[in-house]
Amino acid sequence: MNRQIRRVGLAILVCFGALFAQLNWLQVIDAHSLADNPRNVRAVLRDYAEPRGQIVTSDGTVVARSEPAKDEFERLRTYPTGPLFGHVSGFFSFTLGASAVEDAYNKDLSGRNLDRQFHDIGDWLIGKEQTGDAVLSLSDVAQQAAKDALGDRKGSVVVLDPATGEVVALWSYPSYDPSPLAAHSSKAVQAAYDGYRTDPANPMLARAYRERYPPGSTFKVVTASTAIDTGTATPQTRYPVLRFLALPQSDKQLHNFGNSACGGTMADSFRQSCNSTFGQIGLDLGEKLVDGMKAFGVTEDVPFDLPEARSAGPAPGTFAHNKPSFANAAIGQGDVAVTPLQMAMVAATIANGGVVMAPHVVREIRDADGRVIRRIGPDEWRRAVQPTTAAAVTQMMIDVVKRGTGTAAAVPGFTVAGKTGTAEAPGGPPHAWFIGFAPAEAPRYAIAVIVERGGDLGDEATGGRVAAPVAGKVLAKLLAIPPAPPETSTTTTTTGPRPGGR
């Protein structure tokens, strides 16, 4: 019997060996993919119980903070500013996970950033809390100004610092209050979430960077820049006065606004937003228009710190057999679909002498003592056009606000450069657009405004009547604040003049 007993014992030993191998697979080899599986809520639960830093605006308003709570989670995340910064901060929810800054800067806020741990090894040894505060580049003043100017019309206002790429305001109406989503009762959270989700106005959609619209005539900034930069045309190049442009390869026509006749120099056409001229420039540019859009980053993944929707344009290599789509793209219609953030970047690029800066909403991470432990940007992303081109386009944009379609964006005492747009979109009245920057000679702010479906003016709406006044109000409010003196920081090396919204 002994031999059989030994064999049974051996069989059990082999089984246990297999168990050991399987445990090694689960707990060592495959452990990371299991631990990081999105269905695995442990990471969120761990983050949730741990201390978490605040999110504050550049002017010191607390956007998100963790308050002590008496239940199993120990802390409750609240958003004192309610909907004002909802699309920027995002939410930090046990039930739903995290979004926007709460997600993108999770490691900094929870203090699990590796750099930080080395930096603060001494603090760690004495058991100090390791959380970081995220300081937004957005200011409460700018965000509030954007909100007030847009009112209860659906749309977006994006303000950038052209020199640094810092986002100064990022407002979309309607917005949502993240607090109910961070509650501890998953039932209540689900109810709040379902409420937001089923709201036909879709308040959780961050229109400023998650929604794409046809940009209409504001896109003529890209077209004109590309034409000048490639030597295809100059501001003085003359175009025929037409009511419409007959499109090649089809029987369709590209009509001017209100079927009026326009033309003349490119600068004249730009000021009056003349479609026939820019349709022709689009045809003259051909494939170069696609390259120009790419140079501005329109069809690229933007190095933004929040998840931006990627903008789109006509596909490269399609000009030869689809010329009309290039004429349409040149006036921001057809295949062109962009986020308001993208259009603000176009304005900021002209303001910045043709260099596109990487946009970001968080300026720096600070520790509990207020020391800056990480600084975000400024990062040069790409060069779109030569400085001379940017200067020429700036001149044309100044004329738009001085005596063209964008006069409503003017701010007394400052030179504003801009471009209006009235973008046709199927299913309703056109979208009203304005993009621009100020002061034109030393730009502090670049702005993009969109009012969906022209707001209350509906079919009567144009970019000049509806969107330009919004931009004017926001710029007036911001330009009234004197520029901050250059910061002298002792903690980090890269600090330039920071004309932020302080």
Next chain:
Amino acid sequence: MTLAVIVAAGGYVLTALAKGARLPADLAPFAAGAAGLALVAHLAVRRFAPRADGTLLGLAVLLNGIGFVAIARLDPDLARYQSLWTAVGVGAFVVTLAAVKRVTDLQRYRYTFALVGIGSLLIPAVPGIGQEINGARLWVHLGPLNFQPGEAAKVTLVLFLAAYLVEKRELLSTPTWRVGPVMLPDPKHFAPLLLAWGSSIMVMVREKDLGSSLLFFTVFLAMLYMATARGSYLGVGVGLFAIGATLAYHAFGHVRERVTTWINPWPTADSHGFQLVQALFAFGSGGFAGTGLGLGSPGKIPNAATDFVFAAIGEELGLIGTTAVLLIYLLLVGVGFRIALRAEQPFLKLLAAGLTTLMGVQTFIILGGVTRLIPLTGITMPFVSYGGSSLLANFVILALLLRISDEVARRAEPTPVAEAGAAR
């Protein structure tokens, strides 16, 4: 022996310390009480089976202690019940040691054991008393008491098998009955065995207790093989198993469900595969060293205190902890088989080997299921899982093994000298 008790006591002290920082102080009396119980069990062994193997009790107490910590961390209320059940288990352990003067005598009651075993398997099917929990009908509900008689049945059926197989092993190993080209033993001797085995399997399948069916089948086969030394039984058994498994797969939805979740749990991660996926997350999140006691989220795993307690251990103690638990079981099984090998009387030999196989296979089935090595079938983890009946049954198994060990040692060396006398 003393060393094992020190290790066990050390385990308790450590666990009390580990929990102390996070749980209220009322846990300390519980830990002290459990340590007292270990002492009672130890003294009983000294009194009734002084020559028994010294490591067995220590290993079991260690497992029990690890289980207690895991349960207390998940649910302090359950831990209170568990300490109560441990007391009952230790009581049964002492009673078994005291009552069973000579294990060989148990041979006489083999048919009683068979009846008790099958009878207790049938009880849960009786309407009014039986209760269905988690889709399996294996609970008896009597007033405030919930009991799983299947646990007791496992022990009595192993007792019956050991006695019956030893008696008939000559006959069973000499094939006299020719069926076509196959030689089989006389059906006269084989029939009662088949009857006992078949009916218990049937009952367990009806009650949807797949884990116990698989466990009992495996133990039955192993004991048949050990008694008769005929490998052909294994072949026939594996064949029967294949047929049975295929039939069950096609006949029962819940069997099919278990197999598909085993092959790929991810598509059903929110429904049937939920608890397995949660267990896998627990293992993965634990990683090599674990999150540390009280720092993981084993509460996310359904049934974490009972069938899935190993995943809870894996999360908070990591690969180090799971490997340690695995090694303790391996030692326990090793000691059990050593007792079987040293025994000279066939009944003692087969009983010790059978009971050890029972524990080893049960451990493998549940650990394999929880780690997705084999399809998941819900049974308890011996000594570790929360559950009164299981704890009780395992303490009785432990007592029987110790008695056998003691008897073997006495027989080998009649004059009491030292504990080391047990080694030949």
